[in-house]
Amino acid sequence: MGREEKDNVLELAIRRGFIYPSYEIYGGVSGFFDYGPLGAILKNKIENKWREIFCIREGFYEISSPTIAPEEVFIASGHVENFIDPLVFCTNCKESYRADHLIEEILKIDTKGMTFEEMNKYIEKIQCKKCGGKLSKINTFNLMFKTYIGPLNARKGYLRPETAQNIFIMFNRLYEFCRKKLPFGIVQIGKSYRNEISPRQGLIRLREFTQAELELFINPRERKFERFKRYENEPLYLIDNNGNEYKISAREAVEKGLFINEAFAYCIVLTKIFLKEIGIDENRIRFRQHSKEELAHYAKDAWDCEVYTRRYGWIEVAGIAYRGDYDLKMHEKYSGKEMKALILYDKPKIIKREVLEPKLSEIGKTFKKRAKIILEKLKEEKLIEEFKRNKKVEIEINGEKIILDEKFIELKVVEERIVGEKITPHVVEPSFGIDRIIYCLLDNSYKEINGRIVLSLKPEIAPISVAVFPLVDKEELNNIALKIYEELRNNKIYAIYDEKDSIGKRYYKADEIGIPFAITVDFDTLKDNTVTIRFRDTKEQIRISINEVVNKIKELLNIS
RNA sequence: GCGACCGUAGUCUAGCCUGGUAGGACGCUGGCCUUCCAAGCCAGAGGCCCGGGUUCAAAUCCCGGCGGUCGCACCA
Numbered sequence: 001m002g003r004e005e006k007d008n009v010l011e012l013a014i015r016r017g018f019i020y021p022s023y024e025i026y027g028g029v030s031g032f033f034d035y036g037p038l039g040a041i042l043k044n045k046i047e048n049k050w051r052e053i054f055c056i057r058e059g060f061y062e063i064s065s066p067t068i069a070p071e072e073v074f075i076a077s078g079h080v081e082n083f084i085d086p087l088v089f090c091t092n093c094k095e096s097y098r099a100d101h102l103i104e105e106i107l108k109i110d111t112k113g114m115t116f117e118e119m120n121k122y123i124e125k126i127q128c129k130k131c132g133g134k135l136s137k138i139n140t141f142n143l144m145f146k147t148y149i150g151p152l153n154a155r156k157g158y159l160r161p162e163t164a165q166n167i168f169i170m171f172n173r174l175y176e177f178c179r180k181k182l183p184f185g186i187v188q189i190g191k192s193y194r195n196e197i198s199p200r201q202g203l204i205r206l207r208e209f210t211q212a213e214l215e216l217f218i219n220p221r222e223r224k225f226e227r228f229k230r231y232e233n234e235p236l237y238l239i240d241n242n243g244n245e246y247k248i249s250a251r252e253a254v255e256k257g258l259f260i261n262e263a264f265a266y267c268i269v270l271t272k273i274f275l276k277e278i279g280i281d282e283n284r285i286r287f288r289q290h291s292k293e294e295l296a297h298y299a300k301d302a303w304d305c306e307v308y309t310r311r312y313g314w315i316e317v318a319g320i321a322y323r324g325d326y327d328l329k330m331h332e333k334y335s336g337k338e339m340k341a342l343i344l345y346d347k348p349k350i351i352k353r354e355v356l357e358p359k360l361s362e363i364g365k366t367f368k369k370r371a372k373i374i375l376e377k378l379k380e381e382k383l384i385e386e387f388k389r390n391k392k393v394e395i396e397i398n399g400e401k402i403i404l405d406e407k408f409i410e411l412k413v414v415e416e417r418i419v420g421e422k423i424t425p426h427v428v429e430p431s432f433g434i435d436r437i438i439y440c441l442l443d444n445s446y447k448e449i450n451g452r453i454v455l456s457l458k459p460e461i462a463p464i465s466v467a468v469f470p471l472v473d474k475e476e477l478n479n480i481a482l483k484i485y486e487e488l489r490n491n492k493i494y495a496i497y498d499e500k501d502s503i504g505k506r507y508y509k510a511d512e513i514g515i516p517f518a519i520t521v522d523f524d525t526l527k528d529n530t531v532t533i534r535f536r537d538t539k540e541q542i543r544i545s546i547n548e549v550v551n552k553i554k555e556l557l558n559i560s
Numbered sequence: 561g562c563g564a565c566c567g568u569a570g571u572c573u574a575g576c577c578u579g580g581u582a583g584g585a586c587g588c589u590g591g592c593c594u595u596c597c598a599a600g601c602c603a604g605a606g607g608c609c610c611g612g613g614u615u616c617a618a619a620u621c622c623c624g625g626c627g628g629u630c631g632c633a634c635c636a
Binding site (some may be wrong): 007011014015023024026028029030078079082083086087089090097100101139143161162194196197198199200201202205219228290294295296297298299302316319320451452469471472473476477501502504505506507508509511512521522523524532534539541 | 561570571572587590593594595596597598599600606608610625626627629630633634635636
């Protein structure tokens with residue numbers, strides 16, 4: 001895995017302006033990074049590629065929400081309660097442990113649902129694994145950033161630890177927008193915040209990071225998912241939670257029961273397709289199922305998408321979670337607002353039913369204030385049989401017996417049309433860590449060829465698309481090169497111009513930041529109005545007329 | 561959060577042990593040279609992570625903080 005070698009990729013990324021450690025002049029703060037000039041373009045291109053796939057091609061709509069939310073949101077979502085680590089440390093040697101893990105390991109007691117006070121009692125029976133010392137009581141540490149909304153008597157709030165909650169909260173609005181039909185999906189790209197205990201490894205673990213998430217709302221009774229068909233043959237590299245490896249198609253994985261349904265498999269495949277399309281080698285992409293212990297508090301099943309990197313081995317860049325109905329149910333409970341979808345039957349069900357219909361005017365006149373209670377009681381089904389037998393019913397209110405005969409009620413047969421059933425949709429959630437993906441992409445693209453560093457980013461993803469150079473720094477060449485440079489930019493193509501140093505040096509520097517094409521104006525240009533286009537990966541050149549340059553570049557970049 | 565190691569220009573690094581205020585290389589800026597694949601010439605700018613202590617004097621020794629790497633733990 002090459003753990004000892006230094007991180008050339010990170011070094012290049014910082015040196016050439018992709019990323020910088022944040023707040024450097026004040027000593028830096030771990031877990032935060034700035035995107036520099038090239039990194040910001042790269043990030044935008046990757047996010048737009050994601051949009052291209054999820055929004056344009058797959059047809060899911062994007063929303064954009066605040067990153068601060070009132071406390072209630074995360075009480076309901078379970079993050080206030082579950083997004084914490086119950087830590088204990090040894091009062092002697094300072095070693096720290098997860099309390100729940102320790103209890104399960106040493107005492108073999110299931111800690112699920114246990115309060116911290118209960119855990120504390122068990123912890124008293126345990127000594128430090130390392131030195132036998134006394135363990136402290138549980139220290140809790142919530143990984144969410146806390147804040148206050150407004151001045152005086154402010155409402156408590158948190159910076160969101162995931163973008164997903166906003167979509168769940170807006171479910172009714174979004175369900176309405178999507179014309180009340182399942183399945184439907186909503187996406188969001190935005191910042192999330194987690195106050196990690198020890199952020200490390202550059203872009204891999206950040207305290208503020210960008211997520212791209214899809215919340216796909218489905219009917220849990222449907223195993224099928226219409227759009228899955230077009231992707232079912234995609235080959236996948238899978239590792240299930242027993243450690244079994246599979247290299248099979250998505251369809252086969254569904255048939256083997258590895259995935260809960262086709263919608264889940266569809267999200268797995270989309271994840272792979274996205275990574276492939278931004279330029280990650282598909283042989284470096286695998287999916288690993290979470291073990292029971294790894295599962296988040298909301299997840300019924302989850303698979304991580306991992307990409308292989310030279311520096312860190314396999315790292316998680318996306319997670320596909322089956323959140324079931326957890327979130328909608330929780331928000332329904334805490335907000336008191338119904339959050340359900342109506343599933344229509346093929347044909348409305350028509351149910352014939354006998355009811356005792358009260359004659360309201362008679363009951364009201366006779367029983368006055370007691371009428372309301374009487375009407376409630378009349379809904380009891382057993383009274384129907386009694387009425388059929390005796391043509392009257394006897395009910396009791398506060399110890400008083402009341403007899404109701406045909407003067408007050410009549411037996412009727414009513415027809416009820418039931419068009420469908422309300423259910424809580426289930427959610428499949430692919431969630432992407434954009435920053436990690438950027439790191440993996442840089443790692444995947446980084447090549448050293450005979451001492452030459454080449455960042456072989458796909459042309460459409462590379463931050464700068466074209467470099468324009470005069471072969472040597474001569475005014476007559478520079479002027480032509482500058483004109484081409486200008487024209488490219490006017491055609492919405494990211495380009496740079498450089499006249500310094502030898503041509504070889506300029507090619508080298510362009511290769512290092514992944515510029516796929518270099519246009520060179522040479523002395524032949526003065527004679528016949530042609531220039532060369534040099535290709536980064538092969539160093540080959542073609543010669544074309546200046547007039548064709550923009551169109552040729554557009555063609556190479558795959559834009560029309 | 562614990563432990564180990566570490567922190568010198570944009571990058572890599574010499575100097576630290578044996579205190580006397582920094583030297584190189586690449587990069588950067590300007591100039592020269594240069595007719596296709598970085599490292600030819602000249603000139604220039606730029607640095608001891610922060611704070612405190614010891615000392616006549618601290619990049620150097622001590623303490624604390626911040627940051628980094630690795631291991632443990634954690635990573636929804």
